[in-house]
Amino acid sequence: xxxxxxxxxxxxxxxxxxxxxxxxxxxxxxxxxxxxxxxxxxxxxxxxxxxxxxxxxxxxxxxxxxxxxxxxxxxxxxxxxxxxxxxxxxxxxxxxxxxxxxxxxxxxxxxxxxxxxxxxxxxxxxxxxxxxxxxxxxxxxxxxxxxxxxxxxxxxxxxxxxxxxxxxxxxxxxxxxxxxxxxxxxxxxxxxxxxxxxxxxxxxxxxxxxxxxxxxxxxxxxxxxxxxxxxxxxxxxxxxxxxxxxxxxxxxxxxxxxxxxxxxxxxxxxxxxxxxxxxxxxxxxxxxxxxxxxxxxxxxxxxxxxxxxxxxxxxxxxxxxxxxxxxxxxxxxxxxxxxxxxxxxxxx
Numbered sequence: 149x150x151x152x153x154x155x156x157x158x159x160x161x162x163x164x165x166x167x168x169x170x171x172x173x174x175x176x177x178x179x180x181x182x183x184x185x186x187x188x189x190x191x192x193x194x195x196x197x198x199x200x201x202x203x204x205x206x207x208x209x210x211x212x213x214x215x216x217x218x219x220x221x222x223x224x225x226x227x228x229x230x231x232x233x234x235x236x237x238x239x240x241x242x243x244x245x246x247x248x249x250x251x252x253x254x255x256x257x258x259x260x261x262x263x264x265x266x267x268x269x270x271x272x273x274x275x276x277x278x279x280x281x282x283x284x285x286x287x288x289x290x291x292x293x294x295x296x297x298x299x300x301x302x303x304x305x306x307x308x309x310x311x312x313x314x315x316x317x318x319x320x321x322x323x324x325x326x327x328x329x330x331x332x333x334x335x336x337x338x339x340x341x342x343x344x345x346x347x348x349x350x351x352x353x354x355x356x357x358x359x360x361x362x363x364x365x366x367x368x369x370x371x372x373x374x375x376x377x378x379x380x381x382x383x384x385x386x387x388x389x390x391x392x393x394x395x396x397x398x399x400x401x402x403x404x405x406x407x408x409x410x411x412x413x414x415x416x417x418x419x420x421x422x423x424x425x426x427x428x429x430x431x432x433x434x435x436x437x438x439x440x441x442x443x444x445x446x447x448x449x450x451x452x453x454x455x456x457x458x459x460x461x462x463x464x465x466x467x468x469x470x471x472x473x474x475x476x477x478x479x480x481x482x483x484x485x486x487x488x489x490x491x492x493x494x495x496x
Contacts, residue, residue: 153220154220156456156464157189159186160187162181181220182222188203189238194243200492201241209232211249213266229268240287281297282300283304284297296329297329301329302323319357338354339353349367349386380408384442389450397473403418403443417434438460440456440458455467460486464488
């Protein structure tokens with residue numbers, strides 16, 4: 149038996165802590181730790197899992213740091229800094245110790261130095277040069293940070309400038325017009341992009357920097373088959389767990405959000421794709437959740453997936469990966485907090 153703690157952010161003023169008991173598949177709300185408003189995205193420090201970062205997704209955005217105590221209880225705010233813009237929807241700690249935060253509403257972002265992991269230093273604001281810019285995440289890849297921009301239909305390529313701690317745009321990876329690239333993941337030097345507006349998953353080799361191009365080798369819909377009227381889908385999160393001995397094949401998990409006027413009584417789905425021998429859909433798993441925004445993989449062998457909806461009252465759900473990763477079986481659900489939007493795992 150392993151007792152995991154799952155921390156969950158959301159549009160509220162707290163981060164929720166859940167105890168997940170793998171032996172009896174129980175999921176119990178343990179605490180609600182006060183934060184700034186709307187900690188919609190949370191992330192762990194890459195080497196010190198006692199440090200948590202949380203955005204404050206507000207008009208005057210901010211980034212906060214916390215220490216994680218027993219059973220996932222958070223300390224008071226340890227560090228806090230303005231995000232430099234409106235609506236930060238994502239934060240990504242980097243291997244260097246810096247922390248990226250992207251402002252969806254104002255088309256800019258920061259990559260901030262940290263001290264003792266919890267205090268933030270200053271950095272120049274990065275503004276993305278597009279008539280409409282909505283940067284939605286940041287992903288470290290070698291010496292670059294890639295930023296998918298939903299409004300500009302581009303993935304920006306950031307590198308450190310000549311001055312340490314100062315970052316600049318060195319190039320871009322163009323995406324299909326009107327597709328709305330939201331979140332990305334990389335596997336075997338291949339870029340996988342979830343497009344919110346088009347509700348598609350694309351595959352392409354990572355182009356050479358700074359402005360090389362590459363052909364999109366696969367483009368698949370994320371939308372489940374149904375007969376709903378007034379449905380409007382908007383794909384959200386992408387996960388590619390690293391293959392291991394228990395799950396030797398590479399699968400991709402993409403969350404769907406029906407933001408239309410008609411809801412499916414089965415909830416919105418998680419689409420599962422297998423990468424080899426070519427990218428293809430293997431399953432659509434209905435969740436009982438509405439507008440699944442955030443998901444996270446956890447467990448000793450990445451055998452579990454947790455998901456939550458941004459609206460409704462479905463709470464959070466833990467699934468066990470089945471069929472070597474090609475399926476998901478619900479094993480625990482907790483509705484004490486109706487909506488959650490992002491997750492991290494630990495054993496605090």
